[in-house]
Amino acid sequence: MSWYFAYGSNMNEARVSARIGDTQRVLAGMLRDYGLRFNKASKVPGIAHANVVSVLGECVEGALFELSHPQQIHDMDPFEGYPHEYDRELLPIHTSEGVIEAWVYIGTQNRLADTLKPAREYLEHLLAGRDFLSPDYHAALARVDVVEGLDDVTLKQLGLSRHSPR
Template identity: 70%
Template sequence: MPYYFAYGSNMNPARVAARIGCTRRVLPGVLHDHVLRFDKASKVPGIAHANVSASAGERVEGALFELEHPGQIRDMDPFEGYPHEYDRHRLPVATREGTIESWVYIAAPGTTAGALRPAREYLVHLLAGEPFLTPDYHARLAGVEAVAGLDEATLAALGLSRHTPR
């Protein structure tokens, strides 16, 4: 079966279920030689989405979803902005069961910028991935400076809602 590695807001299993339906299971995963960045420019100026980039010796922790059927990755594409905002790559993700080739979305060239911060509501989805993260990694995420107090229209433009995980 295919696997999807989530390191951003899709670490929240409720968000994934709302977007693509049930998955077989979710387990902790690590993408080695990559680093997590909040540099993917969103539709709202100054607001970031998560991204990973190659960086020797670094690691990105996340949730590895075993999909029920191969079409679920295509179901996720619109939520990830594939192919214009993010590219989809097959990369090795380390798990307690060994290394598993998985789909990973990485920001498309020309879609990143500096001095961006995630929305607080976005960061909450990352923090919901706590069962799949080490305590140190989760604490690091909890310490990320986020933008609070966005109105409902701005949240909707970001694909977020205070009322639904989707």
């Protein structure tokens, strides 16, 4: 069995399905001793993607996908920019069914910056993961400062669309 933990835009199940096909199931999961940051530089200057950083005592909530076949993680790699934009590591994810080792994408050092904000359309994908998040975590995500009003060309550069879940 292979698992993939999504903490960013891939918490949107429709986005994952459009990218890699159907998965077996999805569980709520927590990555302990990591914090969610919007510090991974996108292809558009000033715009962030989500990332996780090691921080003792913090916790990242997200969606844990049981993959239908192991190849699906490789199918996700181009969407995550692996290995240049994100590295991929097996980490323990805490669930109601116990601890499950899953693939987690972590931004590469050369792509991190502290003064970035996510696009509104990007954050909406994270908020679509509501079913996998605690109310407090979801509310905190909803308060993230975002960049508004990007045009369709810029959204496409970010891998986003107002017209498709992908």
